[in-house]
Amino acid sequence: MTKRLIHVFAAGCLLVLGASAALAGPADDAIKGRQACMKGNGAMMKVLVPMVKGEKPYDAAAVKAAIDETEKGCADWAKWWGPDTQKGETLKTEAKAEIWSDAKGFEAAGMAYVNAMGALKASTDEASFKAAFGPVGGACKGCHEKFRQAD
Amino acid sequence: MKLLSKRTFSALALLAVLGLGTFWSISAPRPLSASDIPAHTPDAANGKILFNAAGCASCHKPGADQANADASLPSGGAPFKTPIGTFYPPNLTPDPKTGIGTWTDVQFVNAVQRGIGPDGEHLIPAFPYTSYAHMKTEDVLDIRAYLATLPAVEAPEKKAGLPLEVLLRRGVGAWKLAGLDTTQWKDDPTQSASWNRGGYLVNGPGHCNECHTPRNALMLQDDGQKFSGGPHPGGEGKVPSLRNLIGRGKYKDAADLASALANGELMGYENLSSGGMGEVQTNLSKLPEADVAAIAEYITSLK
Numbered sequence: 001m002t003k004r005l006i007h008v009f010a011a012g013c014l015l016v017l018g019a020s021a022a023l024a025g026p027a028d029d030a031i032k033g034r035q036a037c038m039k040g041n042g043a044m045m046k047v048l049v050p051m052v053k054g055e056k057p058y059d060a061a062a063v064k065a066a067i068d069e070t071e072k073g074c075a076d077w078a079k080w081w082g083p084d085t086q087k088g089e090t091l092k093t094e095a096k097a098e099i100w101s102d103a104k105g106f107e108a109a110g111m112a113y114v115n116a117m118g119a120l121k122a123s124t125d126e127a128s129f130k131a132a133f134g135p136v137g138g139a140c141k142g143c144h145e146k147f148r149q150a151d
Numbered sequence: 152m153k154l155l156s157k158r159t160f161s162a163l164a165l166l167a168v169l170g171l172g173t174f175w176s177i178s179a180p181r182p183l184s185a186s187d188i189p190a191h192t193p194d195a196a197n198g199k200i201l202f203n204a205a206g207c208a209s210c211h212k213p214g215a216d217q218a219n220a221d222a223s224l225p226s227g228g229a230p231f232k233t234p235i236g237t238f239y240p241p242n243l244t245p246d247p248k249t250g251i252g253t254w255t256d257v258q259f260v261n262a263v264q265r266g267i268g269p270d271g272e273h274l275i276p277a278f279p280y281t282s283y284a285h286m287k288t289e290d291v292l293d294i295r296a297y298l299a300t301l302p303a304v305e306a307p308e309k310k311a312g313l314p315l316e317v318l319l320r321r322g323v324g325a326w327k328l329a330g331l332d333t334t335q336w337k338d339d340p341t342q343s344a345s346w347n348r349g350g351y352l353v354n355g356p357g358h359c360n361e362c363h364t365p366r367n368a369l370m371l372q373d374d375g376q377k378f379s380g381g382p383h384p385g386g387e388g389k390v391p392s393l394r395n396l397i398g399r400g401k402y403k404d405a406a407d408l409a410s411a412l413a414n415g416e417l418m419g420y421e422n423l424s425s426g427g428m429g430e431v432q433t434n435l436s437k438l439p440e441a442d443v444a445a446i447a448e449y450i451t452s453l454k
């Protein structure tokens with residue numbers, strides 16, 4: 001009796017596993033990557049913004065560590081925006097259709113961020129860090145305004 | 152066999168005519184007349200503040216196809232998508248032919264606070280006169296004075312191409328009976344001056360409730376759920392609730408929200424860019440600090 005129950009339970013587990021494997025797919029993987037990268041950007045902001053606001057003292061090493069960490073999480077960026085990733089198999093996405101209909105605009109918005117981050121990375125002291133931070137936030141805003149939908 | 156006797160038919164026809172007549176009379180525009188406009192010496196500097204608080208530029212900006220247009224001027228033409236069609240908000244610069252240069256003050260106030268165009272036609276409430284109606288008319292005249300200081304741009308209005316336009320506009324007239332409340336903002340004496348200033352800016356020029364309050368099937372705002380968010384009017388995603396922002400952990404305190412509204416993502420506040428809020432935030436960043444703080448004080452008091 002108990003053995004039989006275990007078998008039924010195991011079969012049930014396999015069914016559930018099989019079903020979820022069939023549901024998730026390549027678009028979900030891309031969306032997961034995108035969202036993890038964005039979450040990493042948010043985490044970096046939590047380190048940097050208090051220094052920009054002057055709530056915490058400027059710490060060059062912490063700035064560098066935060067940037068390195070988020071760049072690691074976004075390393076596969078270019079692989080995440082295929083035309084088949086507009087909708088996830090199971091995951092929701094805030095990516096707007098304009099990402100694909102205005103691919104050039106999306107790339108330009110992304111490059112604005114990459115360039116701003118380059119300048120931030122090259123900053124060497126508190127003044128140059130603060131000056132370089134504005135364009136990073138501006139690039140986030142510029143891209144989100146056009147290519148990310150409301151909540 | 153006849154379906155209708157002659158008599159029944161005549162009675163029905165009479166009813167239809169009466170019905171149409173009633174619809175036509177209740178849906179007629181009710182403009183203000185020149186004597187309703189208060190005597191006022193306009194203050195263009197105050198008008199500029201209210202122009203930004205009202206977010207005029209977000210919709211009346213030039214379209215991407217107007218290559219040489221100065222994007223900082225409200226010369227109109229950028230598309231504004233709604234469920235009933237795409238609008239091209241018109242030119243607000245003082246150009247006499249294509250802008251509002253020849254408009255009288257009463258025409259301007261009727262457009263902004265009653266939703267009635269210069270030819271006496273009902274305007275579609277994609278233009279948020281439903282909120283602007285709560286403004287002090289003096290402030291509206293100040294916006295007019297500020298607009299008059301801008302360089303004139305020749306940019307003809309693009310027509311929206313609405314379905315059954317004459318009937319649709321009259322439909323708006325009937326809708327206004329329930330949808331347009333023309334009471335002006337009244338200060339609450341139990342609250343601080345800055346809370347009242349914030350309440351005025353949010354409910355009047357700021358027209359926050361146009362998106363942050365859900366609507367029913369008749370497109371009327373559900374006042375019981377004021378500021379509780381809802382589907383995005385553009386059709387994509389949701390507009391967040393503004394209620395209990397601190398209790399729900401969205402912002403630390405009123406000062407935190409004020410910083411978010413003033414700085415947006417320039418200070419890492421990442422939820423103020425998408426769905427049109429980015430442009431709102433850009434406009435708010437141009438307001439005096441005290442006004443942004445007042446808006447934040449009022450909004451964080453919403454429970």
